[in-house]
Amino acid sequence: MAFAITQTCCTDASCVAACPVNCIHPTPDEPDFATTDMLYVDPRACIDCGACADACPVDAIFPVERLSASLAGYAEVNAAHYDGKPVAGALREDSPLFHDWYPLRFTRSLPADMAPLDVAVVGTGPAGMYAAQDLLLHTSSRVTLVDRLRTPGGLVRYGVAPDHPSTKRIGESFARFHTHPRVRMRLGTEVGRDVTAAELLAQHDAVIWAVGAPESRTLGIEGEDLPGSLPADTVVGWYNGHPDVPRDAVGSAELGADLGDGRVVVVGTGNVSVDVARILTARPSDLRDTPIDRHALDALGAGAVREVVVLGRRGPETVAATAPELRELLDRTPVEVVIDEHDPRIGESLDGPARSEAHRLLQRARREKVDHSLPADRPRVVFRFHATPDRITGTGRVQGVHLADGTDLAAGLVVRAAGHRGRPVPGLPFDDDLGVVPHDAGRVAGALGHYVVGWIKRGPSGGIGTNRTCAAETVGSLLDDAVAGRLPARARGGSLRALVRGLRHRGAPPIR
Structure with missing residues (x-):
């Protein structure tokens, strides 16, 4: 088999x-x-x-x-995936086990006498760790891992849903490099507060920035700043125990109003939206053995969330969630998943040709006109497409969402999952329109010795594994520059001692 x-x-x-x-x-x-x-x-x-x-x-x-x-x-x-589709390298008819392999290629050529590099990697999420792994496994480089949090891991630790423990397991693969003999770790160290970009580069041959896209995009509508209107990363951080997110940010025994109104509205149809909908409607017993934060589990244990409405501005054919995420949600028996057929365009989309595997999955989902009375028997997730929120309503705190078609949805919590963008890195150029650091194959434009990888490089796209290819390109550019003598000279006199002394003077945690 x-x-x-x-x-x-x-x-x-x-x-x-x-x-x-x-x-x-x-x-x-x-x-x-x-x-x-x-x-x-x-x-x-x-x-x-x-x-x-x-x-x-x-x-x-x-x-x-x-x-x-x-x-x-x-x-x-x-x-x-293979039905009727020729695949490069697929088996020949005359042998069930023979495959054509791609021509052997060597994408890097390093001199045998190349001196070891000292490279700082800022960020210990997947992008940073793939870059560090590449350097440690394929060169004799020494790597300093820098992270503003005191616990490494980035989005693997704090962004993956707690009911996806196997996905979080990739963090174990990255963690083996934390104790590598050529690795130093500076946790709890924030660029701009504890150290500058210039100081990092002065004590390293190069700096790789893997700082992600931490800024949540806004909706730009009235009421967005009301209490109870939260960016999705706050909710994700709440149930994952992120140290920057208060444990009562969404709901708790003392502050349960957010979850106590029965309905949550999620704006956006991407994987984060599906994750939030799945976690908020999950049975506490299904989450008890996961790494979910205990305060979040206690708040969810009250069973206050009866319905999560996921809003999409366009039709089902443009759903942003991936097929595996949708398949997992649709296959959950304790939760009813419905597509609200409030608009005839929705039926036309679901009855027409499938645009993607995700669209095909939605075509199999249950469809009905939803009156938005809260279900009494089991929680419900409702996908409402062609639904654009034009204001968040409430006096003093969120009480609902008003849609452009005139519909009012009562809700105690609105989760804004409209995407992310990068944050400017002090000392580096920044493209404010795209929310990324401008670069050429990972080389930061106009900043010799600085490189970018991950979402700060390409924007918030791709999953965990996408960062491996992205990191390979960036590390390749760095090594090409090292071989060609294009890296800036640095103050080698004290190696990393000057940096360590400066961090200690500013009260940064000790090196690990």
């Missing part, structure tokens, strides 16, 4: 490199690599060796015969 890749696929392609018969696609060399929600095993070519499952950092690959009931559909999902 073949293996199958399932919902928690991180697309970092570790499985592709491990497969001895090239049966996992798309590969990083194929044009659709960055466009699919996940990777897929070709069941016609899989030899059932299990190498991919051993290599997977998020425990997303299983033998088909061992798939749990909730994951059983992924055997068909993997096979369907």
